[in-house]
Amino acid sequence: MSAVAVSSQLPVFPNRKIALVGNPNVGKSVLFHRLTGHYVVVSNYPGTTVGLSHGNIKALENIPVIDTPGIVTFPARSEDEAVTAQVLLDENLQAVIQVGDAKNIRRTLHLTVQLAEMGVPLVLALNMFDEAQSRGLQIEAGKLSRLLEIPVIKTIATRGRGISDLLLALKYVPASKLQVQYPPVIEDALAKMQEYLPESLISKRALSLFWLCHDSVSAVWLSSHLSAEQLNALVDLRTNLELNLSHPTEDIIQNTREQFVDSLAHQISQKDINQGLSISGRLGRLATHPLWGLPILAVVLLAMYWFVGVFGAGTLVGWIEKDLFSGIINPWLTSQVGELIPWPFFRDLFFGQYGLWTMGMTYALALLFPIVVTFFISFGILEDSGYLPRLSVLSNRVFSWMGLNGQAVLPMVLGLGCVTMATMTTRIMNSKRDRILVTLLLALAVPCSAQLGVVMGLLAGISFVGTLVWLGVVLLVMFLIGWLAAQVMPGERQPLVVELPPLRMPVVSNVLIKTAARLEWYVKEALPLFIIGTFFLFVLDQVHILPKIIQALEPMVVNWLGLPSEAATAFLLGLMRRDFAATGLFVMRSDGILNPLQMVVAITTITLFVPCIASMFMMVKERGWKQGLAMIVFIFPFSVLVGGLLQRFLTYTGWLG
Amino acid sequence: MLTLADIKQDQSIRIVAMPELSESVRKHLHAYGLFTGRTIRVLSTRPEMTIQIEETELALEYSVARHILVEVSR
Ligand SMILES: Nc1nc2c(ncn2[C@@H]2O[C@H](COP(=O)(O)OP(=O)(O)O)[C@@H](O)[C@H]2O)c(=O)[nH]1
Ligand SMILES: [Mg+2]
Numbered sequence: 001m002s003a004v005a006v007s008s009q010l011p012v013f014p015n016r017k018i019a020l021v022g023n024p025n026v027g028k029s030v031l032f033h034r035l036t037g038h039y040v041v042v043s044n045y046p047g048t049t050v051g052l053s054h055g056n057i058k059a060l061e062n063i064p065v066i067d068t069p070g071i072v073t074f075p076a077r078s079e080d081e082a083v084t085a086q087v088l089l090d091e092n093l094q095a096v097i098q099v100g101d102a103k104n105i106r107r108t109l110h111l112t113v114q115l116a117e118m119g120v121p122l123v124l125a126l127n128m129f130d131e132a133q134s135r136g137l138q139i140e141a142g143k144l145s146r147l148l149e150i151p152v153i154k155t156i157a158t159r160g161r162g163i164s165d166l167l168l169a170l171k172y173v174p175a176s177k178l179q180v181q182y183p184p185v186i187e188d189a190l191a192k193m194q195e196y197l198p199e200s201l202i203s204k205r206a207l208s209l210f211w212l213c214h215d216s217v218s219a220v221w222l223s224s225h226l227s228a229e230q231l232n233a234l235v236d237l238r239t240n241l242e243l244n245l246s247h248p249t250e251d252i253i254q255n256t257r258e259q260f261v262d263s264l265a266h267q268i269s270q271k272d273i274n275q276g277l278s279i280s281g282r283l284g285r286l287a288t289h290p291l292w293g294l295p296i297l298a299v300v301l302l303a304m305y306w307f308v309g310v311f312g313a314g315t316l317v318g319w320i321e322k323d324l325f326s327g328i329i330n331p332w333l334t335s336q337v338g339e340l341i342p343w344p345f346f347r348d349l350f351f352g353q354y355g356l357w358t359m360g361m362t363y364a365l366a367l368l369f370p371i372v373v374t375f376f377i378s379f380g381i382l383e384d385s386g387y388l389p390r391l392s393v394l395s396n397r398v399f400s401w402m403g404l405n406g407q408a409v410l411p412m413v414l415g416l417g418c419v420t421m422a423t424m425t426t427r428i429m430n431s432k433r434d435r436i437l438v439t440l441l442l443a444l445a446v447p448c449s450a451q452l453g454v455v456m457g458l459l460a461g462i463s464f465v466g467t468l469v470w471l472g473v474v475l476l477v478m479f480l481i482g483w484l485a486a487q488v489m490p491g492e493r494q495p496l497v498v499e500l501p502p503l504r505m506p507v508v509s510n511v512l513i514k515t516a517a518r519l520e521w522y523v524k525e526a527l528p529l530f531i532i533g534t535f536f537l538f539v540l541d542q543v544h545i546l547p548k549i550i551q552a553l554e555p556m557v558v559n560w561l562g563l564p565s566e567a568a569t570a571f572l573l574g575l576m577r578r579d580f581a582a583t584g585l586f587v588m589r590s591d592g593i594l595n596p597l598q599m600v601v602a603i604t605t606i607t608l609f610v611p612c613i614a615s616m617f618m619m620v621k622e623r624g625w626k627q628g629l630a631m632i633v634f635i636f637p638f639s640v641l642v643g644g645l646l647q648r649f650l651t652y653t654g655w656l657g
Numbered sequence: 658m659l660t661l662a663d664i665k666q667d668q669s670i671r672i673v674a675m676p677e678l679s680e681s682v683r684k685h686l687h688a689y690g691l692f693t694g695r696t697i698r699v700l701s702t703r704p705e706m707t708i709q710i711e712e713t714e715l716a717l718e719y720s721v722a723r724h725i726l727v728e729v730s731r
Contacts, residue, residue, distance in 0.1 A: 072688035077681075103712035107690045135712055258692045288716070290703045393705050393716045405718070495721045496705065497685050500714040 017064045022099035024070025027127040030157040032067040059167050075215035085217040095121045095173040102132035105269050109261045116178035119203035124152045136272030144268045150176050180260050189241045198225045213250040280503045287390040304378050312374030313453035321366035360534030364527045371449045375417030380514040384506035389498045396496045403486025405496040415446035420526050420615040433491035445478035448611045454582035462596040473604050533613035560644040564593045597656040601647045608639030661722040669698045670727040678724045
């Protein structure tokens with residue numbers, strides 16, 4: 001599929017790298033794995049690719065390759081885009097591979113033009129060629145290559161097509177020479193800037209364009225390479241230019257590029273008309289259809305419930321927790337290793353009732369791990385299938401009541417798996433206001449998979465009405481608090497603008513890699529929090545404070561919530577281990593001291609509590625002490641308040657008699 | 658003046674201007690190739706507006722669509 005004959009072959013330079021750059025979701029990561037041939041450390045924020053992945057291309061003398069986060073256009077507008085811009089400024093690159101979506105040729109070329117202006121050695125990989133073809137889009141890669149004077153290779157990363165051509169092209173990549181002509185005033189400014197700019201890894205012209213567009217990444221770089229006078233001269237130049245222009249400079253520059261790209265696209269691409277809608281296209285429409293969207297959502301949720309709730313939390317936890325840990329590992333460790341520890345204090349610390357191993361590790365590895373694994377797999381499938389953005393369209397109205405937009409559905413759904421991780425994912429949201437709102441709602445009204453498992457198990461024992469009451473109250477609280485918080489929070493709501501990628505069949509390896517990366521995160525970040533939490537509980541127990549706290553809670557539990565005093569223990573321990581709360585309530589139910597009404601009240605209160613001690617730590621870590629604590633201090637009394645009100649309401653109406 | 662929010666399903670239109678949109682939203686739209694002069698197609702109007710720019714489908718809510726001035730392309 002090669003479009004360019006490789007004329008000469010230069011040796012690969014030592015100490016140089018190759019960078020993969022491109023719009024989000026064009027197949028950079030898949031191509032990265034194809035090139036490196038092995039799955040290397042993927043440094044992922046959960047949810048998005050933030051940060052860089054490093055690898056080596058064996059076929060090219062092990063030259064290092066970097067996979068960058070997607071960038072839509074320069075100047076960078078978010079933290080992860082800035083990472084990509086930084087790579088171009090700082091790394092001495094043997095070549096930049098722009099991965100482009102062949103079917104969105106204009107959007108791809110927009111970035112190509114900007115990269116080419118930088119004068120870096122550039123190769124364009126026109127990826128997703130299969131999708132372009134199936135939509136009747138003809139692209140003449142050879143002609144494009146001649147027009148831009150850079151190698152252009154057609155690829156289908158998922159099937160490994162075009163990789164060998166790409167490798168061949170990479171052996172020698174000349175620096176690109178493309179220059180777009182801007183209006184004379186801008187060209188003047190660009191010319192004047194040349195004398196002030198220092199040498200850099202990208203062309204002075206590109207650096208000047210960055211400057212005129214108020215790019216912040218290169219501005220930081222410039223300020224460390226220029227004197228104050230030089231910087232002032234640059235500022236004056238820019239200000240003068242802006243006074244002479246009727247539109248923002250950036251708009252004029254973008255429009256010039258747009259015209260250039262448009263004429264390019266006309267010359268090299270052609271679309272067959274009368275293409276019918278594909279099956280994936282039709283399904284995609286249905287998924288956001290006001291009517292059909294809902295049954296599709298129901299099927300998705302049901303499938304997830306089955307896989308995570310029934311298979312993960314039921315079958316897998318049964319094997320691992322009951323058979324493996326409680327049956328074999330823990331008794332063995334306690335008797336064999338525990339006996340070797342001469343001091344009772346340390347024996348208890350590791351193997352006692354609140355032992356770091358018997359409670360903390362067992363909970364994190366045996367109970368949560370299987371649930372989290374199955375959840376991450378299904379979330380990865382959802383993510384790769386392209387369904388999630390459609391869900392945000394479907395739910396946009398609902399979230400707009402809460403001062404958010406449909407994009408908030410992502411952390412919320414992730415919260416159904418693990419609130420701790422979802423709290424961290426709020427980082428991907430654009431405004432601080434949204435991050436605070438979503439963090440609060442996650443802590444208050446989104447039960448995590450461990451919590452859901454418990455709640456479902458308990459509710460199954462009582463009437464269907466009980467389940468509805470629980471669901472109704474939790475949703476009501478979410479909307480009410482969301483609405484109130486949105487009223488008092490300063491800042492404006494961001495409108496929804498979201499790309500709907502084609503629905504695709506998820507690639508197994510891609511899903512597994514993402515799952516592995518998230519599990520790595522879970523082990524590194526969440527697991528230690530459980531250990532710390534257990535230690536906390538252990539200390540409270542050692543200094544004999546635990547019974548006192550439980551005693552102090554009893555009046556509230558009995559008088560306000562109308563529950564038996566034993567429920568206080570379940571509540572407190574439930575903070576650490578969801579299943580302890582469940583077991584406690586189960587026992588009380590079978591002892592006949594908990595009627596259905598009390599059960600619903602207890603479950604609702606527990607659901608509204610912060611899910612676990614790890615998620616509390618995470619809230620504080622992400623939002624800082626003040627905000628984190630404020631939320632926690634609000635949530636506990638508030639959930640008890642709601643529980644008590646519910647108890648009175650249900651008693652009054654006699655629904656669960 | 659005709660805005661994107663007035664357009665029916667399956668109609669093709671040309672973007673005329675995007676005044677009054679906040680800087681950040683306008684930039685966001687530019688990033689997807691939604692420039693003045695581009696021809697786009699409306700794919701659906703419920704629950705939010707979905708448009709097609711080249712082969713990209715973009716969903717945007719009405720509060721945004723109302724600020725995009727358009728003309729029906731011949
Ligand atoms: N049909 C098709 N899908 C592809 C191709 N390359 C990547 N994909 C899919 O596009 C999606 C995004 O790929 P990814 O590598 O995560 O994109 P990135 O955001 O650029 O790193 C994944 O679902 C891939 O399976 C391709 O050549 N053809
Ligand atoms: Mg990626």
